[in-house]
Amino acid sequence: GAVVSQHPSRVICKSGTSVKIECRSLDFQATTMFWYRQFPKKSLMLMATSNEGSKATYEQGVEKDKFLINHASLTLSTLTVTSAHPEDSSFYICSAILRWGSETQYFGPGTRLLVL
Amino acid sequence: QKEVEQNSGPLSVPEGAIASLNCTYSDRGSQSFFWYRQYSGKSPELIMFIYSNGDKEDGRFTAQLNKASQYVSLLIRDSQPSDSATYLCAVPGGNTDKLIFGTGTRLQVFP
Numbered sequence: 053g054a055v056v057s058q059h060p061s062r063v064i065c066k067s068g069t070s071v072k073i074e075c076r077s078l079d080f081q082a083t084t085m086f087w088y089r090q091f092p093k094k095s096l097m098l099m100a101t102s103n104e105g106s107k108a109t110y111e112q113g114v115e116k117d118k119f120l121i122n123h124a125s126l127t128l129s130t131l132t133v134t135s136a137h138p139e140d141s142s143f144y145i146c147s148a149i150l151r152w153g154s155e156t157q158y159f160g161p162g163t164r165l166l167v168l
Numbered sequence: 169q170k171e172v173e174q175n176s177g178p179l180s181v182p183e184g185a186i187a188s189l190n191c192t193y194s195d196r197g198s199q200s201f202f203w204y205r206q207y208s209g210k211s212p213e214l215i216m217f218i219y220s221n222g223d224k225e226d227g228r229f230t231a232q233l234n235k236a237s238q239y240v241s242l243l244i245r246d247s248q249p250s251d252s253a254t255y256l257c258a259v260p261g262g263n264t265d266k267l268i269f270g271t272g273t274r275l276q277v278f279p
Contacts, residue, residue, distance in 0.1 A: 095269065101264070101266055145211045156214065157267055159204075161210070161211050
């Protein structure tokens with residue numbers, strides 16, 4: 053099946069620092085990846101759609117200068133949380149589409165971010 | 169704006185019973201429907217998807233789609249405590265690649 057990995061699985065950082073999260077498709081090439089955020093006991097919130105070789109499309113209310121997304125290859129997308137603050141502490145999950153035109157999303161295991 | 173609605177639950181069923189999870193959607197043009205399971209503290213995992221009206225079975229799971237009434241259901245037969253999780257319904261977001269997720273129904277299967 054389609055395997056998506058994320059690294060790191062959890063990270064603790066100090067307020068004001070930047071954190072990079074990697075999302076990789078391990079056994080397929082993903083032209084499109086998605087980044088979600090989920091607060092405890094809340095529903096998934098789509099942050100942005102990441103397309104290989106082009107700028108990410110951000111959802112309304114998501115600051116693109118704070119959440120930098122780079123999709124430089126067909127197997128890797130990165131999310132950088134810049135100048136992180138405690139309110140950015142959350143569960144960040146990426147997903148990928150198996151092939152162009154497919155609607156099925158396969159999720160990575162998620163990254164738990166804690167900003168002190 | 170497409171909407172997907174689910175009862176947040178929790179839905180409590182005894183072990184061995186059938187759990188029935190329901191989802192309604194607003195866009196009559198939706199063609200495909202997805203069910204994901206999310207355990208507490210974990211990311212969602214795909215259970216199944218359905219495109220055609222009627223039932224689709226996969227092991228203990230059956231997805232039921234009724235396009236006329238705009239609802240899709242997930243039945244879990246012989247429910248096990250390990251089925252206790254939040255179940256998310258999703259439909260494609262129209263002209264984009266994204267999925268529109270419901271808020272999820274929390275299922276509790278008690279021994």
